[in-house]
Amino acid sequence: MSDLFSVDGKTVLVTGGSRGIGLMIARGFVAAGAHVIISSRKAEVCEAVARELSGSGRCEAIPVDLGRDGGPQELAATVRDRVDRLDVLVNNAGATWGAPLESYPQSAFDKLWAVNVKAVFQLTTALLPALRAAAGADNPARVINIGSIDGIRVPAMEVYAYSATKAAVHMLTRSLAHQLAGERITVNAIAPGPFESKMMAFALDDPGTRAAIEAQVPLGRIGRPEDMAGTAIYLASRAGAYLTGAVIPVDGGLTTHG
Template identity: 80%
Template sequence: MPDLFSVQGKTVLVTGGSRGIGLMIAEAFVEAGARVIISSRKAGVCHEVAERLSAKGQCEAIPADLSDSAGADTLAAAVNERLGSLDVLVNNAGATWGAPLAEYPEAAFDKLWAVNVKAIFRLTTQLLPALRKAADAEDPARVINIGSVDGIRVPSMEVYAYSATKSAVHMLTRSLAHQLAREHITVNAIAPGPFESKMMAFALDSPEIRAAIEDEVPLGRIGRPEDMGGTAIYLASRAGAYLTGAIIPVDGGMTTHG
């Protein structure tokens, strides 16, 4: 049974891995014995977090700004040079934008499309040589995209570009899964509900809003690091080797009621 969920010795890249959901996933892989590379836009923070995680296992930093194609290309080139092969790619880096409908700017769609969708496509395609080197029929290489429950259901907050791009992430996941299955590369998405993160801090730091959000969750609580890390490790382990094209809501049941 331990071998079924083992990721010992695997190489893992986590974008947006210095905070929030990305950090939860990166820390879980480090503690499980994987070699982890984290990437994020702020170089100082990225190196600081990698150094802290290195006390628990293997963790390195490659800072990159994925808001344009050049950043994705630079990160892919660095990973290809440093690793050669890559077992797991976690596309977590993302952004959000909230504003009332009458004031919602068109620029929000441009920014979030670039970060939330184009960066996933660009980085995944640029890293295909490394993923192919790690892939085989018994133990496929894995791509794990981080979507959102707001890409499945209509969100309660006015985040029009965010929900639209996360829905696009889910469809991109399925398209890539179909295309890459014959190459023994699986592609799945995790659709998180509310978790502690900078993106959710404006809501969860308020006791009243936090209580209202918890009331929306059938299981009655905010997600914990183990919930996110456990799902990612399942998808990257032998236990998840036969799953591809899936969108997994890790949301305490929020999507069960639309």
Template identity: 55%
Template sequence: MTDKQFTTHTELFDLSGKCALVTGGTRGIGMMIARGLLQAGARVVISSRKADACAEAQKLLSEFGDVRAIPADLSRHDECQRLADLVKADSEGLDILVNNAGAMWREPLETFPDEAWDTVIDLNLKSPFWLVQALLPALRRAGTADDPARIINIGSIGAIHVAHSPNYSYASSKAALHQLTRVLARELGPQHVTVNAVAPGVFPSQMMASTLDAMGDTIAAAAPLRRVGRDDDMAGIAVFLASRAGSYLTGAIVPVDGGIATTATGTPTIVSRTP
């Protein structure tokens, strides 16, 4: 082995000079990821449907680095294209694409409506595909054999095990997103683009606040690590996948849930998270 094969600890996780897009980056898991990428040195664009949420998140995240927020309704194909065009206009290449924006719809089987499928599938499954299509030229320009561009899809442990809550379209969309991750990984690897998915468990967020208030102790008890997720847990996996440390990983679905989904043996099943 030669000295050139060794990288310092700092270099392994350094994202200085990289450009990233994090969809749904104004709250919850998306904001955790955006913060982690910013702290590692990346320049980050975040998006969300609401302009006021974008402005507030940009203000909060600006203390960690160079961040720009763009309002966009990513359930629409034309809005995905518009966001992609704005990102490409701002930077020649795109090093990191994090497909995090998502929706959940909980309702019993007997009354589960048609729109619950279209709303959830459009945002959770079609949107990541549309963004990959629109941003692939920029990802190709950024990626090299030694340092590929990265696509990180945010799936769910709800696509690995069956939760008790009636979230039919959500769980199905996330399972499809996991498989789409594998399909794209095989196709884009030779083009110097890696594609991986993170499958989060329960993390504190606005959408999960009432659930955690009502059954936070039960959720923690169901995890072998006996706790729910923390901001740094999500920031850390995103930085790993986006950095030199994760450059030889593609087509992987990484559960970040304290071991709940992968070690379940009849322990209490929990409600899946929403980005």
């Protein structure tokens, strides 16, 4: 059974891997024996996190801003220079924006579309040669996109561009899964609920708001790092080899409310 869930020796790229959910996933893969490459916008932070994670395994940093023109292609080219195959791509980098309906800015849609959707598509397609090199009939290469339950249900907060782009990530996941199945590349999405992250800090740092959120979750708590890392490792292991085109809510049952 330990072999069934093993990712030992796999090469994994995690975008947005220096904090929040991306860091949870990167830390989990490093601890499980994978060679992990993390990427994020802030070079100093990205490199410091990679050094920290290297204390318990193998991790390196490639700082790139995926939201700017040419960012995804630059990251893909650097990854291809360093490794000849990529077993797992985790498209986690993302952004959010909240504002009241009638003052919600057009720039929010432009920025979030570029980071949350376009960069996912461009990076995945640019890394297809490295993913194809790792793909096999019994052990496909894996793409794991990080969506959100806010792309499944209507969120309580006014985050119109965020929820729309995360719904787009889910549909893009299904489209890519269908297109790439014949090449032995699986594409799945994780849709997180409430986790400790910069995006959720404004709510979870307030004890009253945190308690209210926990009360809404059927399992009665905020997500933990092992919840996120465990789902990603499952999708990347032999146990997840026959799953593609799925959107998995990791939300303590929040989406059972509809």
